[in-house]
Amino acid sequence: MRSVLHIGSGPRGIHRLHPIFQAGWREVRLDLDPSVEPDIVCSTADMRAHVASETFDAVWSSHNIEHLYDHEVPRAFAEIVRVLKPDGFFLVRCPDLETVLEAALRDGLESTAYVSPAGPITPLDMLFGHRASVARGNAFMAHRTGFTDIRLGRLLLEAGFAHVSTKRASGFDLWAAAMMPQANVQECLTTLAMTGLSFTE
Ligand SMILES: C[S@@+](CC[C@H](N)C(=O)[O-])C[C@H]1O[C@@H](n2cnc3c(N)ncnc32)[C@H](O)[C@@H]1O
Structure with missing residues (x-):
């Protein structure tokens, strides 16, 4: 069985794992917020102090990297490279800053962009973090940086990934699949495409 480190996992829930990890993978959840009861409490x-080098086949990050301070991002990506096996990969989703800014300029900062299980989400929430959660005292939900596809791809390559694919998807999402030097890039991208995440369309 392969293992995936789920960074910024939030509370446990199979729906929080990307479909590629839902069969034949062992999940280890990591989060800075102890109240979500992760397996590992620490920052990405x-x-x-918590994760040995070259121990995971994959790292999965959904809406986590925008919570880092900007100066922490290169270090976090270097950490992800460190904990991945030489043939591992990193799959990441975060807000697409270009789409968010377009919506802010077109519809207004406080317009409803979409409705999530947590309620209506505005461009302001996507820029600075879910305001209702932050207002309740959950500072872990604040956003501290942001990414375009060009910037995310460049930072991942600078961190040491050998091959990076990015995708601006619908729904304000920016995706990247970053491969370690010995990863089978084509096999990984094909498997992702079979789950509905194609980096070539
Ligand atoms: C928007 S939630 C995403 C939860 C889940 N990944 C999902 O997509 O549903 C962001 C998560 O990142 C966590 N977080 C914030 N800063 C972090 C950091 N520096 N290191 C690790 N986790 C962090 C928060 O506590 C929160 O659980």
Whole structure:
């Protein structure tokens, strides 16, 4: 069985895992917020005390990297490279800042962009973090940086990934699949495409 490190996992829930990880994978959940009861409590920006090098086949991040301070991002990506096996891969989803800014300029900062299980989400929420959660005192939900496809791809390559694919998807999502030097890029991209996430369309 392969293992996936789920960074910024939030509360446990099979729906929080990307479909590619839902069969034949062992999930290890990591989050800075102890109240979501992760397997590992620490920041994505420094996992050295908790995660040994070259131990995971994949790292999965959904709406986590925008919660880092901008200066922590290169360190976090270097940490992800460190904990991945030489043939591993990193799959990441975060807000697409270009689409968010377009919506803000077109419809207004406080317009409803979409309705999530947590309620209506505005461009302001996507820029600075879910305001209702932050207002309740959950500072872990604040956003501290942002990414375009060009920027995310460049930072991942600079961190040491050998091959990076990015995708601006519908629904304000920006995706990247970043491969370690010995990863089978074509096999991984084909498997992702079979789950509905194609980096070539
Ligand atoms: C928007 S939630 C995403 C939860 C889940 N991944 C999902 O997509 O449903 C962001 C999560 O990142 C966590 N987080 C914030 N800063 C973090 C950091 N520096 N290191 C690890 N986790 C962090 C928060 O506590 C929260 O659980």
